[in-house]
Amino acid sequence: MIAVNTTGLTKVYGERSAVDSLDLCIQEGEFLALLGENGAGKTTTIKMLSCLIPPTRGDALMMGESIITNPTTVKQHINISPQETAIALHLTVRENLEMIAGIYGSTRQEAQSKAQSVLDSMGLRERADDRARTLSGGLQRRLSIAMALITEPRILFLDEPTIGLDVRARHELWHAMQKLKGHVTVLLTTHYLEEAEALADRIAVMHAGTLRALGTVAELKQITGTASLEDAYLLLTDPQQSLKVEARA
């Protein structure tokens, strides 16, 4: 089944197109990384797909439901871990999880059971009863993802989840994200190319609001005629060079 299907998805702010006619198709269970420089339109895309902002034009079907005509149903299928940690700092780890489960309609017992399950799967059990503000940056990010997972979303948006983390914390979070592969459709935005390479089934490269390329790492290298993802990325996001790439593709 197709999990995400956007057609001509566009967001315009004044004269500027933050996202311009995005056509993107993501299969259920796929892990897709969205790469691009700051201002490329990654976060705006995620905000439109998660019904946080309405598109100016176009539409997206999430598990077959339109973000324009049926946002309430879409919201039942999705969840998001925003760029910032977005956790309740004075609540414990467990309370954060139970609160989110409750917001999505779980009873108290269900919320407790789901929280325990997510605590185990995300390696947070030992810190379950600690206040969120006492966690390290890496653990706060892990809690943020756990809060998104507790609602059992079919589509999960991870907006730069490892930004600002040290190498060890980033690798630990990668390990946690790897476990999601095949179970949840994940749309990950990141600036770290090695992160995209390690985790994603396919990579989409955005530049100035448009989708420049979409494919596996091997496909992107082939399209661009480069030896590494970094070279492919630099070529795809270079306004001069990318015209040659399009011609080649």
Add this chain to the structure above:
Amino acid sequence: MPLAVRNRKEIMRDPVSILLGVALPLLMLVIFVLLGKSAPLDIFQIENLAPGIIVFGFSFLTMFAAVLIARDKQSAFLVRLFASPLSAADYVISYTLPLLPLALVQGTLVFILAFAFGLQFSANILLALLALVPMAVMSVFMGLLFGSLLTESQVAGVGSIYITLTSLFSGAWMPLQLVGGFFKTIAYALPFAHAIDGARAALAGDYAAIWPHVQWTIAYAVVVCILAIIAFRRRMEG
């Protein structure tokens, strides 16, 4: 209402909230009672002082609500919530409901301490608390409004101005009748002095004088409530 429970815990687990919301009004009452012993003015009589302290304390509820929302905005916690199936009404209720019992606790504690300083116990105290409810509601929705429009650092600045204005124009510890003039006109165009005068009238058993003041605070509560909901909805729509 899991979000309302979270908001209550976030506020109550912050020691600054307890200090400002509960301890400070009580301390202020003690200070002004002591002040009244050396300057025996009517304004420092306990039945005049207690309602003033309560209304002053409500301005901290405004700050709590504003800081909580501004912080949630800054940490993107609101983004997480806006992506959930909650409705606009759910948010408004969840951010305002936990603060109303705190207002009741504030008011009750001030009156309990006031008994120790000579306030006569009577059913009029309940009536005074009732007369203060619209002011409590307005204060909480004012926090929702500030929190929706301002950043956390802006809330600190605007909140300080708001608390100062509450203190100056409420007539809590300054007789507005004596000051008179333009200052008095402004004071009675705002809701704070009306809230205090309504509660003072209730305590004094002057029932006919309650409603004209409470009308003002109800009107302000309704207007601020509408503005806060509009501001919050606009925030939701990105």
